Every structure is written in C-alpha cells, then in structure tokens.
Amino acid sequence: MTWFKGSAGGLAEEVSSRSSGAAASRNALRASHEEAGSAFLDAAAPELLELTSSARPPALPLNHVIGHYRLVEEAGRGGMGVVYKAEDTRLHRFVALKILPEQVGEDSVDLVRFRREAEAASALNHPNIVTIYEIGQDGSTHYIAMELVEGKTLRELLVAGLLPIRKAIEIAAQVAEGLAKAHEAGIAHRDLKPENLMVSQDGFVKILDFGLAKLM
Ligand SMILES: Nc1ncnc2c1ncn2[C@@H]1O[C@H](COP(=O)(O)OP(=O)(O)OP(=O)(O)O)[C@@H](O)[C@H]1O
Ligand SMILES: [Mg+2]
Numbered sequence: 001m002t003w004f005k006g007s008a009g010g011l012a013e014e015v016s017s018r019s020s021g022a023a024a025s026r027n028a029l030r031a032s033h034e035e036a037g038s039a040f041l042d043a044a045a046p047e048l049l050e051l052t053s054s055a056r057p058p059a060l061p062l063n064h065v066i067g068h069y070r071l072v073e074e075a076g077r078g079g080m081g082v083v084y085k086a087e088d089t090r091l092h093r094f095v096a097l098k099i100l101p102e103q104v105g106e107d108s109v110d111l112v113r114f115r116r117e118a119e120a121a122s123a124l125n126h127p128n129i130v131t132i133y134e135i136g137q138d139g140s141t142h143y144i145a146m147e148l149v150e151g152k153t154l155r156e157l158l159v160a161g162l163l164p165i166r167k168a169i170e171i172a173a174q175v176a177e178g179l180a181k182a183h184e185a186g187i188a189h190r191d192l193k194p195e196n197l198m199v200s201q202d203g204f205v206k207i208l209d210f211g212l213a214k215l216m
Contacts, residue, residue: 067138069097069145080211085148095133100142111142113211118144120187120213128178130206149206155194174205186216
C-alpha cells in the first residue's frame with residue numbers, strides 16, 4: 001500500500017506503549033469471552049466479514065432521539081451500520097453514535113460483533129484508540145456511544161492525494177502505538193484498513209472498529 005510520496009525524512013518514532021493496566025484489561029476481556037462461549041471467537045476475520053451484514057443500512061431521520069442522544073448528522077457508514085454525530089442531551093457534548101440496523105436479532109452474529117467491539121475497545125485506554133462511552137439499547141435499536149473524532153478517515157485522505165512522507169510516517173507511528181497497546185492487552189484488531197483509521201483535525205490518529213477483534 002502506498003501511503004506517501006517523496007523520500008524518507010528523518011523521522012523515526014519509537015513505538016513503545018507498555019502499561020501495567022494491560023494485564024487487568026486482558027483478564028477482564030478473557031472472562032467476558034469465556035462467558036460468551038461463542039463460535040464467533042474462533043472464526044477467522046474474512047469468515048466473519050462474510051457472516052455479518054453487508055447491505056447498506058437505511059439512514060435514520062436527523063434529530064431522532066435514541067437513548068439520550070439526538071442525531072445531528074451522518075458521520076460515516078460501514079458494513080455494520082451507520083455512525084452519526086449525535087448530541088448527548090445529558091452531558092451536552094457531541095459523541096459518535098454507531099447504530100445497528102433494527103432488524104438484527106438478539107443472537108445474531110452482528111450483535112455479537114457489536115458487543116465485542118464495545119468490549120474490546122473499552123478495555124483499552126490509549127490516545128490512539130477511540131474511547132468508548134457506553135453500549136446501549138433503545139427499544140430494538142442497539143447503539144455504541146463513543147468519542148467523536150472530528151477529522152477524516154485515512155481513506156478520505158488518500159483519495160484526496162498521496163500523503164507527504166513525514167505525515168505518512170507520523171500516522172504509521174501512531175497506529176503502531178495504538179496497536180502495541182492493544183497487543184499488550186492480548187487483543188488483535190484484525191480489520192486494520194484506511195476506513196478504520198481516523199486522523200483528527202489536530203493530528204491524532206484513532207483506531208476505530210474493533211468489531212472483528214480477537215483475544216490472542
Ligand atoms: N468515533 C467516530 N468519530 C467519527 N466518525 C466515525 C467514528 N467511528 C466511525 N466513524 C465513521 O463511520 C465509518 C464506519 O465506522 P465503522 O468502521 O466503525 O463501521 P463498520 O460498519 O463497523 O465498518 P466495517 O465496514 O469496517 O465493518 C468510519 O469509516 C468513519 O467514517
Ligand atoms: Mg469499519
């Protein structure tokens with residue numbers, strides 16, 4: 001994959017993100033995985049992608065309220081569902097609200113994947129991993145509320161043009177920092193791609209979408 005143009009600059013970011021909280025995160029996640037006891041965990045990432053929905057979910061009306069979140073605008077969408085910029089009407093801040101299509105059944109692979117995403121990402125506390133606020137349900141609608149990343153996906157940046165080498169290395173180093181944190185906690189992301197990486201307006205890279213994550 002070509003992320004950059006030009007020749008190598010002098011930037012050599014060292015990737016080191018060791019923390020003592022990793023063991024606790026790993027144990028909590030392992031306990032929850034054992035409790036879930038799902039074949040989902042044994043499936044390879046490509047199989048899971050095939051199992052989970054690929055139809056484009058319909059958009060919900062703006063200003064619609066789900067839980068205590070008011071939908072403001074669409075922030076993006078993927079195979080699983082639509083992500084909205086939403087207002088948290090209790091804390092009066094904007095969040096990203098990822099919503100599963102309503103027709104998803106209680107024991108569907110989509111829902112298992114959705115819960116796994118929330119669990120895996122919330123076990124990790126790192127500036128390069130998106131922060132999960134809560135997972136919730138309003139009627140038959142399941143949602144994850146998380147930190148709103150104001151910026152662009154790496155895919156959008158690449159479509160706009162090749163990245164300068166210095167910028168590409170900065171992004172790669174931040175991705176490596178986030179992944180190192182996840183790996184320390186025993187979590188493999190398994191779906192790293194430009195659509196699942198966002199670069200905020202102030203230059204922070206955030207790893208999104210732990211829906212296919214697996215405990216190693
Ligand atoms: N926290 C966030 N802040 C801002 N935008 C976001 C956030 N999370 C996701 N998005 C946007 O929504 C898009 C889809 O999000 P995400 O990858 O989590 O969905 P998905 O349905 O699981 O995708 P996939 O097709 O990889 O399964 C992202 O590519 C991004 O544009
Ligand atoms: Mg995605």
